[in-house]
Structure formats: structure tokens, C-alpha cells
Amino acid sequence: MRPIDQGEVMTDRVFNVLFLCTGNSARSILAESLLNQMGDGRFRAHSAGSHPKGAVHPLALETLRGLDFLIDGLRSKSWDEFESADAPTMDFIFTVCDNAAGEACPLWLGHPVTAHWGIEDPAAVEGSELEQKTAFVAACGYLHNRISAFVALPIHRLEPAALKSALQAIGTIEGASSVPVTMGAASHGG
Numbered sequence: 001m002r003p004i005d006q007g008e009v010m011t012d013r014v015f016n017v018l019f020l021c022t023g024n025s026a027r028s029i030l031a032e033s034l035l036n037q038m039g040d041g042r043f044r045a046h047s048a049g050s051h052p053k054g055a056v057h058p059l060a061l062e063t064l065r066g067l068d069f070l071i072d073g074l075r076s077k078s079w080d081e082f083e084s085a086d087a088p089t090m091d092f093i094f095t096v097c098d099n100a101a102g103e104a105c106p107l108w109l110g111h112p113v114t115a116h117w118g119i120e121d122p123a124a125v126e127g128s129e130l131e132q133k134t135a136f137v138a139a140c141g142y143l144h145n146r147i148s149a150f151v152a153l154p155i156h157r158l159e160p161a162a163l164k165s166a167l168q169a170i171g172t173i174e175g176a177s178s179v180p181v182t183m184g185a186a187s188h189g190g
Contacts, residue, residue, distance in 0.1 A: 015091040015155070017045045018112070024049025024076045025057045026123040026136070027096040031143045033069045038147050044088070048079035057123050063136040092167070096143070097121060113160070115167035117146050119175050142175030149173065 017035055021028035028047035035045035053076050064071050081087060089110035098118045119142045122135035149170045158166065 014041065015043050016088045017043050017092045017094070018079075018082060018090045019045065019047040020049065020079060020093060020095045021047070021097040022050050023053040023123070024078075025053040025055060026060045026121060027119060027139055027143065029056050029060045029074050029076070030064065030136075030140050031094070031096055031117075031147065033064050033071060033074060034140070034143055034147050035151075037069050038144075039151055043151070046082065046088070046090075047074075048077050048082055050079055052076040052078050057136075059122070059132060059136045063133070063140050067137075067140065094167075094171075113164055113167060115164070115171050117143075117171040119143065138175070142173070145173050145175070146170050 019028040019031040019035075024047055028049065032045045032047035035043050039045065056074050056076055061071050061074070064074075082090065090112040091110070093112045093114045095114075095116045096119060098116075119139055120135075122132070122139040125132050125135035150167070153163070153166055155163065
């Protein structure tokens with residue numbers, strides 16, 4: 001794990017955060033938008049998928065828009081984009097679906113701190129339009145709670161092991177998916 005320099009944190013350091021999900025069409029997209037707005041400029045959020053759908057789910061965009069979160073620039077993309085030499089170095093990587101947490105992830109440069117924040121896939125909900133919209137709003141709420149806890153962490157005062165533990169605990173906040181997952185391959189370096 002790359003050491004977080006207290007001098008950087010106390011100045012204008014912006015932390016890069018990557019949210020991973022298999023399809024990068026719903027949960028990771030929601031998280032990207034939420035953190036970019038809730039992080040007050042302290043965080044730059046990105047999202048990607050191991051097997052991206054190629055389009056953002058319309059209900060993800062509708063949910064974000066309805067809650068006054070920004071949707072400009074959101075797109076479904078592969079995590080391969082974040083392996084290139086000109087990609088931003090990630091400080092934190094969070095998987096938000098159980099499948100992505102169990103997949104063989106790339107070896108991330110910079111040894112980011114990782115954690116699994118799994119929640120159920122709102123895009124997988126079958127039923128009426130109201131039931132589907134309700135699932136997206138619920139997923140957004142669960143991610144909002146996790147991101148609120150994350151941005152409140154005193155990152156600059158936590159030792160690496162304590163930071164990792166705090167991030168893992170955030171993943172158990174209400175709404176966690178029922179499948180316990182260890183971030184095996186995704187936890188390279190952190």
C-alpha cells in the first residue's frame with residue numbers, strides 16, 4: 001500500500017478512487033457520481049467494469065438526476081483504461097459487486113487500499129417499473145451511507161492497517177450483499 005503522506009493530505013491532495021463492478025452500468029456508476037459530489041473536491045472518483053455493458057443503465061441516470069447528483073461524463077468502461085501508463089494512480093479501489101470482488105483483477109500501480117462494499121444489483125431486479133426504480137433508489141442510499149462514512153474518515157491520521165480495517169467495516173454497513181466475499185485477487189498491495 002502506498003503510504004499516505006500527511007503533508008499531502010493537509011494540503012490540496014486529491015485522492016483517486018476507483019469503483020469496480022462487473023458490468024459498470026449501475027452500482028459503480030452510482031458510486032462514482034456520489035463520491036465526486038460528496039467528496040467536496042478531496043476525491044476524484046472513477047468507475048469501471050471487468051466486462052462492461054457498454055452503456056449506463058437508464059435507471060441509474062434517472063436515479064442520480066432525481067437526487068440532484070451530476071451525470072455528465074458517466075459512461076460504462078473497462079478497467080483496462082486504468083492500467084495504461086497515462087491513467088491516474090488509484091489511492092483506493094472498492095468493489096461494489098460480489099462477482100468483481102472474486103475476479104482476477106489487474107495489478108494496480110501505486111498499491112491502492114482496497115475493500116469490498118458489495119450491495120445487491122438493482123439492475124437484476126425483475127418486476128414492475130416501480131419495483132425496479134425502488135431498487136435503484138435503495139442501492140443509491142446504501143452507497144450514499146458508505147461514501148458518507150468514507151469521506152468522514154480522518155485518512156491522514158490513520159495507520160495503514162487501521163485505514164484498511166475502517167474501509168472493510170464500511171462495507172458491512174446496512175445493505176451489504178448477503179454473500180461474504182474476500183477481495184482475493186483485487187487486493188493486490190493493499
